[in-house]
Amino acid sequence: MSKYRVKPGQKINLNDWDPDDKSEWPEGKKEAKEVFIEINKELESLQELLYAENKHKILIVLQAMDTGGKDGVIRAVFDGVNPAGVRVASFKVPTEQELSHDFLWRIHKQAPGKGEMVIFNRSHYEDVLVVRVHNLVPQKVWEKRFEHINNFEKLLADEGTTIIKFFLHISKDEQKERLQERLDIPEKQWKFSSGDLKERLLWEDYSRAFEDVLYKTSTSHAPWYIIPANRNWYRNWLISAILVDELKSLKMKYPEPEEDLSKIKIV
Ligand code: AMP
Ligand code: MG
16 A cells, blocks of 8 residues: 555656556455445554553544545544544634634644544645645745645654545546536535636646645655545545554554452452
8 A cells, every 4th residue: 555655755746646546455355345344343443442542643634626535535434433532623714813823823723632533624735735726825935834834744743643644636527527416416515616616727736736745745754645536435445444554553552450450349
């Protein structure tokens, strides 16, 4: 799965990354659902362990073009985890108060504490994506933010946070289909925003901005993964598999009981 990880300093041309790729799918496995149930269970028990051990902090960043599947990942991948230890932080257009501070102010407050797993649905990366594409601040301001972001993430990592960043990579054609579904399917209409159509016209600008993000901010302590996301099942499985790997590598342990339990008798 490391082939999806962007190496520090690796230049990215998104045209070279196939959003339909499914080459890491376990050999011989046919039933996506079955495989997914298994890996979901594994993720659940690792999250339980994370919570019980109360030592590590996990930050998962989700970024994508509109309709890229951020909400779908949150629903499917974190389906069975214990809500007491998992939190989703969604970053919308900043409020006036948020805008009166530096761009990381609202972000830092949402970072995970010990034993906690936090999923960023959009993130500080919006401040070098939408902000850049729409010139919401001058270039001399946003271009410094890459360094600020790297320093911020280094701080979190040095203080015990594992950071995993996923870029959900869909094609422009796939986005067209997904937007069309939002028009056609009554249960999806609430998601339709005509603003998304305006953003679609800026697809190339967003692509360049994402390429810069991936190139400048994938570090050893906070790597980006480019997830082929045209197929939901592959996207969900791959993200789960990467998370399971990362959590296993922490070698977490259940805490020792406070006293010798063998001597305790419940009457
Ligand atoms: P959604 O995630 O679909 O609910 O949309 C949230 C909207 O907030 C998107 O259009 C984002 O581009 C926008 N947004 C998030 N963060 C920022 C930011 N820092 N500056 C400007 N717009 C933002
Ligand atoms: Mg939206």
